[in-house]
Amino acid sequence: MTGPPRAMRGGPSCDRDSMTEPVLKLSGVTKAFGPVMANENVTLELRPGEMLALLGENGAGKTTLMSILFGHYVADSGEVEVFGRALPAGSPRAALAAGVGMVHQHFTLADNMTVLDNVMLGTESLLSPTRDTGAALTRLTGLMERFGLRVNPRAMIRSLSVGERQRVEILKALYRDARILILDEPTAVLTPQEAQHLFATLHQMVDQGLSVIFITHKLREVMAASDRCVVLRHGRVVFEAATAETSAGELARAMVGSDIPRTSRPEPRQGKEILYLDAITVRGRGATPLLDGLNLNLRSHEILGIAGVSGNGQAQLADLLSGLIVPDDGQMVIHGKRVHAPSPAAMLAHGVGRVPDDRTGTGLVADMTVLENLSTEVYRLPAFARRGIMNFKALASRARQLVQAFDIRCPSVDTPVRTLSGGNMQKLILARVLSGAPSVILVNQPTWGLDVGATAYVHQQLLDAAARGAGVVLISEDLDELLQVADRIQVMYQGSLSAPVPAAGVDRAGLGLLMSGSHASPNAATGTTARSAA
Amino acid sequence: MRIEPRESVSLAMKGIAPLMAVGTAMLVCSALLVWAGASPTQGWVLMISGALGSKFALSETLTRATPLILTGLAAAVAFRAKLWNIGGEGQFYMGAVVATWLGTGPFAMPPYLMIPYLFLAGAMGGGLLLLLPTLLKTRLQVDEVVTTLLLNFIVILFVNWLVFGPWKDPMAMGWPQAAPVVDQALLPQVLDKTRLHLGFFIALFCAVGVWWFMRATTWGFEIRAVGASPRASAFAGMPVAAVTVRTALLSGGLAAMAGVAELCGVKGYLTLDLSPGFGYSGIVVAMLAALHPLGVVASALFVAVIQIGADSMSRSINISSYIADVTTAVCLLAVLVAMFLTRYRIRWR
Numbered sequence: 001m002t003g004p005p006r007a008m009r010g011g012p013s014c015d016r017d018s019m020t021e022p023v024l025k026l027s028g029v030t031k032a033f034g035p036v037m038a039n040e041n042v043t044l045e046l047r048p049g050e051m052l053a054l055l056g057e058n059g060a061g062k063t064t065l066m067s068i069l070f071g072h073y074v075a076d077s078g079e080v081e082v083f084g085r086a087l088p089a090g091s092p093r094a095a096l097a098a099g100v101g102m103v104h105q106h107f108t109l110a111d112n113m114t115v116l117d118n119v120m121l122g123t124e125s126l127l128s129p130t131r132d133t134g135a136a137l138t139r140l141t142g143l144m145e146r147f148g149l150r151v152n153p154r155a156m157i158r159s160l161s162v163g164e165r166q167r168v169e170i171l172k173a174l175y176r177d178a179r180i181l182i183l184d185e186p187t188a189v190l191t192p193q194e195a196q197h198l199f200a201t202l203h204q205m206v207d208q209g210l211s212v213i214f215i216t217h218k219l220r221e222v223m224a225a226s227d228r229c230v231v232l233r234h235g236r237v238v239f240e241a242a243t244a245e246t247s248a249g250e251l252a253r254a255m256v257g258s259d260i261p262r263t264s265r266p267e268p269r270q271g272k273e274i275l276y277l278d279a280i281t282v283r284g285r286g287a288t289p290l291l292d293g294l295n296l297n298l299r300s301h302e303i304l305g306i307a308g309v310s311g312n313g314q315a316q317l318a319d320l321l322s323g324l325i326v327p328d329d330g331q332m333v334i335h336g337k338r339v340h341a342p343s344p345a346a347m348l349a350h351g352v353g354r355v356p357d358d359r360t361g362t363g364l365v366a367d368m369t370v371l372e373n374l375s376t377e378v379y380r381l382p383a384f385a386r387r388g389i390m391n392f393k394a395l396a397s398r399a400r401q402l403v404q405a406f407d408i409r410c411p412s413v414d415t416p417v418r419t420l421s422g423g424n425m426q427k428l429i430l431a432r433v434l435s436g437a438p439s440v441i442l443v444n445q446p447t448w449g450l451d452v453g454a455t456a457y458v459h460q461q462l463l464d465a466a467a468r469g470a471g472v473v474l475i476s477e478d479l480d481e482l483l484q485v486a487d488r489i490q491v492m493y494q495g496s497l498s499a500p501v502p503a504a505g506v507d508r509a510g511l512g513l514l515m516s517g518s519h520a521s522p523n524a525a526t527g528t529t530a531r532s533a534a
Numbered sequence: 535m536r537i538e539p540r541e542s543v544s545l546a547m548k549g550i551a552p553l554m555a556v557g558t559a560m561l562v563c564s565a566l567l568v569w570a571g572a573s574p575t576q577g578w579v580l581m582i583s584g585a586l587g588s589k590f591a592l593s594e595t596l597t598r599a600t601p602l603i604l605t606g607l608a609a610a611v612a613f614r615a616k617l618w619n620i621g622g623e624g625q626f627y628m629g630a631v632v633a634t635w636l637g638t639g640p641f642a643m644p645p646y647l648m649i650p651y652l653f654l655a656g657a658m659g660g661g662l663l664l665l666l667p668t669l670l671k672t673r674l675q676v677d678e679v680v681t682t683l684l685l686n687f688i689v690i691l692f693v694n695w696l697v698f699g700p701w702k703d704p705m706a707m708g709w710p711q712a713a714p715v716v717d718q719a720l721l722p723q724v725l726d727k728t729r730l731h732l733g734f735f736i737a738l739f740c741a742v743g744v745w746w747f748m749r750a751t752t753w754g755f756e757i758r759a760v761g762a763s764p765r766a767s768a769f770a771g772m773p774v775a776a777v778t779v780r781t782a783l784l785s786g787g788l789a790a791m792a793g794v795a796e797l798c799g800v801k802g803y804l805t806l807d808l809s810p811g812f813g814y815s816g817i818v819v820a821m822l823a824a825l826h827p828l829g830v831v832a833s834a835l836f837v838a839v840i841q842i843g844a845d846s847m848s849r850s851i852n853i854s855s856y857i858a859d860v861t862t863a864v865c866l867l868a869v870l871v872a873m874f875l876t877r878y879r880i881r882w883r
Contacts, residue, residue: 372759
């Protein structure tokens with residue numbers, strides 16, 4: 001996604017803009033949830049063959065708007081018109097029939113059925129005793145070829161990667177003759193490669209006359225892939241422009257309402273070694289080990305970035321440092337002390353703070369309150385419990401302090417965390433982790449699904465922690481993020497790590513080579529690309 | 535028809551919904567009374583007066599509520615940790631068996647030692663009984679719904695063997711029952727000329743104790759956290775397997791205490807009809823109370839009113855006493871539906 005904005009390549013849509021009727025028209029859509037206005041008088045048009053990016057921070061009302069369009073919610077007022085005809089409110093069936101297809105952020109596939117079954121699901125008559133799988137298969141393979149969406153139609157969904165599952169979701173929509181495709185944060189769960197592939201597919205679709213809306217908050221994607229963009233803030237359209245005529249900076253300003261808060265970066269300092277992984281091997285059920293003789297050195301005062309395509313052992317490295325798995329071989333040394341029996345409690349006792357990638361499932365007990373979630377790692381400490389009786393007064397005052405210090409937006413500390421936004425959940429986890437003053441911090445995909453402001457906040461917290469002397473292991477699939485905050489970067493490939501390189505002198509192409517399994521050093525690769533470019 | 539989550543639920547609605555549910559259930563049951571040829575108004579009046587209308591009726595209701603509170607607490611504690619203990623009935627009998635074993639003579643103690651001793655020993659018996667399926671669950675991921683349910687039948691057949699075989703009381707004129715417990719083991723009456731015994735207050739004390747335990751202790755906090763999300767609890771460093779085992783000991787112990795209370799408070803000796811399904815009713819009681827320990831007291835009293843009232847009504851107007859079971863079941867269904875409807879609304883189009 002480093003090419004010029006799509007609109008500049010002279011997509012067909014530019015010329016047709018003024019002539020053709022919009023395929024989709026939202027006018028004056030308003031929806032309130034209690035006192036919160038999720039959408040306020042939103043008017044939006046989508047033209048044939050157009051790729052429209054819908055931008056906004058978390059909670060700006062993007063998903064609500066699309067849910068109204070697809071009939072999951074009923075708007076308080078306003079109208080939706082598809083191909084010139086009014087769409088009845090609150091009926092996904094009517095939306096499907098009108099040619100609107102939606103790919104949700106969280107996939108809606110049956111894991112124990114095949115790709116073909118999932119695609120056919122809901123398209124057959126309940127009364128029909130037989131299934132015409134042959135015709136369906138022909139149609140499906142036709143669609144796959146036409147749009148370059150390759151998946152094995154006989155494969156079980158549970159055996160597919162996330163990228164492949166998304167392809168099945170898109171195929172499901174196309175199979176139902178969708179002419180308008182809506183994708184809700186389609187790249188949130190994809191690797192950079194998969195994302196690139198996705199956008200190539202989407203371009204193919206708009207070239208064939210389909211229209212696409214994708215919801216995102218990644219500016220780079222908007223600039224690289226869309227024809228036009230609409231920015232929502234606090235439920236209102238605040239900015240609308242052809243992508244070619246705007247800039248990432250302008251979009252960011254429109255999204256956050258001010259310039260992006262920049263992460264300030266102190267001079268890297270040379271600290272002492274605090275974490276040492278020596279030839280760690282974790283064998284899974286498969287033939288190849290998940291972690292294969294992995295070595296890692298972490299010093300205090302530094303942020304060590306772990307790059308790589310997902311599925312190369314990052315999850316196991318995170319689980320290892322979280323204490324969730326025990327290595328089959330090798331040793332883990334923290335502050336010169338060997339960790340003999342790794343467990344979450346043991347890692348906490350060794351001063352390791354852990355920020356998992358899965359906030360609602362692993363990091364937080366979603367149904368418990370802010371206070372309780374802030375307490376899950378400290379409730380047994382003598383300051384907060386005596387002879388097994390918890391001191392809720394002390395825990396509550398600590399929680400209130402943390403809520404204030406980390407700017408966690410919640411009505412009170414007794415609010416269940418499941419009602420918090422993603423950014424506030426992550427702030428809560430950071431508050432819990434950093435309040436323990438850990439010397440080693442593991443962070444796994446810390447800014448997944450966060451908006452610009454929250455991302456900058458998380459980065460600043462990590463930089464501050466490093467400045468205070470902690471060592472941070474930052475696992476991320478977002479190269480921008482690693483280049484922005486990490487001091488050194490190592491690339492993970494098939495369960496082991498490349499030699500570390502300083503983030504300052506590295507280039508994307510070199511890292512990309514390492515991520516695909518080539519053993520060239522990124523610094524050497526810089527030279528090569530420079531020469532070939534010249 | 536569509537189901538939408540409600541954005542906000544007022545406190546008044548939360549309070550009124552269960553009352554409306556009970557009202558609906560009474561309407562449905564009224565239809566049954568009409569079908570059986572009785573007047574529903576007369577039926578309900580007889581039911582209420584039969585359960586609450588006199589000192590004796592009230593004492594019978596409270597006596598009936600005693601084991602229900604304890605088995606209700608047992609289910610509430612276990613379900614809170616997502617440990618699906620369906621074995622309350624077996625644990626109830628295990629408590630009664632242990633109390634019979636230790637209460638029929640091997641030790642002589644004054645009542646103020648004997649009674650706590652029997653309750654503790656019985657609770658240990660019930661806890662250890664539930665430990666078996668729990669270890670199978672934590673070690674081998676065996677589904678505890680199946681194992682705890684089936685253990686009930688094993689325990690009941692074991693009691694069967696005891697009262698027909700080695701423990702059969704030679705003084706009982708051939709009836710299948712064990713020897714009565716010694717006088718020091720009997721729970722003292724709290725109201726003259728009624729069956730209401732100290733066990734009721736022990737049950738109330740347990741309810742308050744469990745409520746405090748779940749709210750204020752680290753172990754209670756762990757039970758709630760593990761129940762809400764085992765994965766997040768493990769990640770935070772909680773000993774999930776140990777928490778599950780502790781929950782099992784507590785839950786099994788509470789159900790067994792119901793058995794001890796019923797044996798030493800009402801019957802005095804072990805028989806096969808000691809429990810008309812108190813273990814299973816405990817599940818209903820816990821669900822009606824939405825697993826809240828203090829709510830369990832209220833819902834146990836409610837179920838006891840229906841059971842005692844329906845018994846009395848069926849005697850007076852000659853209707854099958856199964857109406858009690860039907861009423862309880864309809865109430866449970868109605869309350870569950872009401873709880874669902876307070877969280878979601880249904881839109882017809």
